[in-house]
Amino acid sequence: MSDQDPQPQYPKYPGEGGETFSAGQPPAEYPSATQPEPERPQSIRTAVRLMQVGAGLSALGTIVSIATIGSLKDSIEDSLRDSDPNVSQSTVDAAYSVAIVAGVIGGIIAVLLWLWMAWKNGQGRSWARVVATVFGGLNLLSTLFSLASPQADGFTISFSLINLVLAGAILVFLWRKESSAYYDSVSQRR
Template structure:
């Protein structure tokens, strides 16, 4: 034991033994915290529309599951008269699993894209653009292959929503926001 008294506790708000010290810049000075910019109106609206897209994807799951007879009729028509009831039931079960799986993934992607685009993550804007392109291709495939009308209407709404969102995300004001958010920290 030493004869020296214990050092006084650190003043409130300072870095104590269990708190992290302020980040230091290379020249030895504490770097000021980076100001969090608020998203501009186009990005803010795009984010809100992405949450609407998540809700629309959830509605698509419910409508698909509630359209049992129309979907079974469509499956029966596609498989032809030689299809057994077991084959029809199997195809219908497969459709339900695919619908739920794809729908849940769509909801999660909409929410993730909303959150990361709100933060101004450049990669999220690019991923949202790719997903928007996939959505358009999916609609084109549905038009070629065919689907029940209510699901086609939902898919058209999803694509329209995606197009509006992408226009908002790529506006000059939005691009400035993404650039500012991805700028190196001082």
């Protein structure tokens, strides 16, 4: 009998035969907690930073919209009076209040979506890249609608175009070859 007993051998998967490995030593193809996380490539780091900039721009856009809300009240009143000349002031005020609340909630949601996408894409979640791509497409449609709107002012058009360019740059960085390799390596590790 030898001084050291051999390590017990276990099947590769529970209940299966086939290749075995020694206790305490999983095969190399299994990720372990001791393996380091794949390093984020520069393209992912840049995309994440640009998403954070997008969150800041959305917050700024919401603040500017609230600051210039006075012209919105006039626009709402004109629109309501065009459709019904006998509209009451309380209806105008209610519509104005709804517009303010909807704008603030929409702005908060936009900021949170930008930050969520930055966080999940930074973690290398493949689904987040797909969701960011869908959001980029929706951003394109939103920009086209805002450009076609007769009520679009210079700020709205400029803001929409900046947002569109930002979204396009982010998508380019997310779909670069080194980004795809990062998403693949994170997926394989899980």
